[in-house]
Amino acid sequence: MxxxxxxxxxxxxxxxxxxxxxxxxxxxxxxxxxxxxxxxxxxxxxxxxxxxxxxxxxxxxxxxxxxxxxxxxxxxxxxxxxxxxxxxxxxxxxxxxxxxxxxxxxxxxxxxxxxxxxxxxxxxxxxxxxxxxxxxxxxxxxxxxxxxxxxxAPAGSGKAPPAAARGAQQMTVRPSAVLLFRYSALTFNGHRIHYDAPYAASVEGYPGLIVHGPMQATMLLRFAERLRGARPVRFDFRSLSPLFDTADFTLNAENDGEGLRLWTCRADGPVAMEAFASW
Missing domain, CATH: 3.10.129.10 (Hotdog Thioesterase)
Known part of the structure; x- marks a missing residue:
């Protein structure tokens, strides 16, 4: 195996x-x-x-x-x-x-x-x-x-996943190199894919710096908190595809029963992280 x-x-x-x-x-x-x-x-x-x-x-x-x-x-x-x-x-x-x-x-x-x-x-x-x-x-x-x-496999190989829908509530985020560096510093994360662009490209083969999964989760939860006016009691999330610093991405939210369905994606890109918040 x-x-x-x-x-x-x-x-x-x-x-x-x-x-x-x-x-x-x-x-x-x-x-x-x-x-x-x-x-x-x-x-x-x-x-x-x-x-x-x-x-x-x-x-x-x-x-x-x-x-x-x-x-x-x-x-x-x-x-x-x-x-x-x-x-x-x-x-x-x-x-x-x-x-x-x-x-x-x-x-x-x-x-x-x-x-x-x-x-x-x-x-x-x-x-x-x-x-x-x-x-x-x-x-x-x-x-x-x-x-x-x-x-x-090399980037771009295989069938591209479909573009994500736009949420009823949406907020745009610019994943600057400074933002990614600051979050790496906050969490004492030395992984070079988040702040060392030459390494990310030449060694790991990525098209840009990778946006941290924990940072996306933090942004989605705090987006949900602002929309509902209170911190969720339960928050579930899953990473589906990477986000890079090469383009802006969005935080998206839709009402789903008593909770919120949330996701991140870049324009015309697939869902990067999906989440569900409940109160």
Whole structure:
């Protein structure tokens, strides 16, 4: 099938790690500045939704990074021997606010490791559960789906997917190199596909810098929050195709029962990330 030693990789199931960090007013100010959100930040205020993705990221030493800027394989995540690692999607349940000045603790546990054969080759999926506490209160529960894959077929090969529809509510985003760099800095993400254009083109074969999946999820959730006037209780999302900094993209929303169906796409392009928010 793939040559992967699945039995070995599945030995990582059940492994856990705990990380914590204080959510400071400076962290929140940087988050707001990145997304052009106004407002003063004061201790005790609710922190912006999705800021937990910026809290206590893995801090591998520079000497321990691979050529792509990611930490070397092994450690908490299983050492999957496939060159590309991506955030495939996940789900969030929000229970309480994270407040500025509180210490946030994230307990992460590997739930599952599976291997599938996809259109472009072998795919290895790692499912990670996170429990996020703030000052001892349960703030959120999260499932993250991480996919590892080989080098894909050349861009433009195969049948192009259909263009996405326009949402009843829509907002345009310009994915500038500065925006992508700032989000990489917020999350301490050294992956070069998000800020090093020559590397992304000549080594990874991409037409431009890749827009982060977590940043798209953050934008969609906060778009839903603005439309409904309250943070969703549940947010599910899935990445379907990449977005690059070569063109603007849109955040889209449609009413769907008591919730909102959301997606990102570029003009005349396919859905990049789809999501559903419910209250």
């Amino acid at each position: 793939s040559g992967l030693d699945l039995a070995h990789l599945r030995q990582w199931i059940g492994r856990s790690e705990t990380r914590s960090e204080q959510v400071t007013d400076a962290m929140v100010d940087r988050f707001k500045a990145t997304f052009d959100e106004p407002g003063e930040t004061r201790d005790g205020d609710p922190a912006p939704a999705m800021i937990h993705l910026c809290v206590a990221p893995p801090a591998a030493p520079t000497s321990g990074l691979g050529g792509d800027g990611h930490p070397a394989r092994g450690g908490f995540l299983p050492p999957v021997p496939l060159p590309r690692r991506m955030w495939a999607g996940g789900a969030l349940t929000f229970h309480d606010d994270i407040r500025v000045g509180e210490r946030v603790t994230r307990v992460s546990t590997i739930r599952d490791v599976t291997v599938k054969e996809g259109r472009t080759g072998t795919l290895c999926f790692v499912t990670v559960d996170h429990r996020i506490d703030s000052a001892g209160r349960l703030a959120a529960e999260e499932r993250q789906d991480i996919v590892y894959r080989g080098i894909e």
